[in-house]
Amino acid sequence: MSKPKIAIIGAGPTGLASIKQCIADNLDPVCFEATSYTAGLWRYTEISEENNDPHSSCYNSVVINTSKEIVGELFWQLMLKICKDDRLRFSARAVNLRQNLYPGTWPTGNRMSFSDFPIPKDWPYYLHNKLVSKYFDMYTEKFQLIPHIKFNTTVLNLTMLPDKRWNVRYVTKGKEETEQVFDYVMVCTGHHRYPRLPNYQGMDQFQGKQIHSHFYRVPSDFANKRVVVVGCGNSGMDISVELSGVASQVYVCTRRGTLPWILPRLLRGKPIDHYNTRFYTTWIPSFIKDYFFKRTVKTTIGPSPIPDLDPKTNPSDSHPTLKTNFYDCLSNGTIIVKPNISRLNKDNSIEFLDNTKLENIDAIIYATGYKIEFPFLDSKIVNGGDEVLKMFDEEYRENLVWLYKRMFPPKYPNIAFLGLVQLIGAIFPLSEMQARYITSQITGHISSNPPISEMYKEIQEHQASLQKRYYTSARHTIQGDYFQELDNLAKVLGCYPYSLQTIWKYGINMYWKILFGYRLFGRQSWDGAADAINIYNGCQPSTSKKNH
């Protein structure tokens, strides 16, 4: 019997993990990649014809490519300790994804690595984009993924055939459009591709430079300029701090009138996300988490030197913002905070909602986030269509994602979206777990999805919980918690570390580490991932036998 044919769209980290998992499960993957390289937005490129088109898949978001310096600053330190001793030893036991997938990791260091491909021991906590793309090159080479990728190939359209297979229409640069039929489609194009811009009066008249953060590369482009950065997410913070050293003045615009809660990257010398353990995220009520969060901010970088700018919301109401030295720039005046813009003028002045005005602005950088779009697909496949959209607020609706288990559109079989979760944590381990979940379904190792009504109920509950937890914003429609999202899939796949099983096999010390990120006794290390890999290796995967 011929192997099921799987179309994978995008050869970023999620696409690469998907190819590898398909191969491991004896499927036949073909990956379509619009650019000439892998690793997606982690590969730093200059703005060029190839990557300045929002419809190309090679976006180099400021998210990680704000510049060599800033990425260095963001990522260099935080990787060091993570890759210590245990990890290599444990990962050597790795067999294949099905058996060992679940590093229990976070965005830094090995917390962002795939389960059976550890990040080299001597790499730092926070990786420079060069190292991240190198990591993916090593991964691609080790698992021989390149032969499965069609580079410079853009998917134009997907249509479902009467027999529920998918027809993929695509074009490779310099060639004719062509079509191919697949049994299943895995969409791995991510959610940081299409810039989301505000709509201010006079945008078309303003004579200065206006760009989205996605197209920002190096600070020198703004040397001695007066720059307004719109948005206070991680991009807005990173860019404004970076520019503060070269621009003649930087202004940051906040539509909420206040700044977000800003956390430092390191706490007591450890990457701050390492304190976010399974116990902390699962068992601690959010009011206690908020208390610790506020206390951390107050005793490290804050409160803000300008009290009026202190956030009015709770820390858990929004996606976290990490930036160590933003307040330094506020206190020395290199960054000045403004409310939202009311209009832009032809003479390069900008008016704000508090009736103040700035003259002679040279550039505006819109760090206003991203639109979730899949131009090759009917949008109702992803957002549920009008009957679903009408339940949501206008802005939230723009980025609504209506997928069962964050992957499956209830009414459309044989298609799944991977990496479409904005985790508080690294996405790679989840992408890998999702790939594993999908291929396990295709091969019949785990049950297929429940009836549509049940899927709707799950999605509705998930969306309701997001709306309850976060303030309404287009940036909060796909939020997820690292451990919970991974654990939910791990339980079905049979690699979740249940307490008694774990304690029986590995002892209380290891179980403690799985829960709290450090050992109860013995040599301390915060490298929870290493132990987790060991634990998950040890779990008998239910996926080794069909469960239905």
Ligand SMILES: NC(=O)C1=CN([C@@H]2O[C@H](COP(=O)(O)OP(=O)(O)OC[C@H]3O[C@@H](n4cnc5c(N)ncnc54)[C@H](OP(=O)(O)O)[C@@H]3O)[C@@H](O)[C@H]2O)C=CC1
């Ligand atoms: N160093 C790192 O780790 C970095 C990580 N990232 C990640 O990349 C992702 C994208 O981040 P980012 O690019 O900052 O985008 P976000 O969507 O996270 O933030 C967008 C910001 O723009 C504001 N905004 C949105 N629409 C408007 C509007 N119409 N007018 C005025 N302001 C508006 C939002 O305000 P509001 O809050 O009111 O919605 C918010 O402050 C996030 O997951 C982020 O964590 C990004 C940069 C660096």
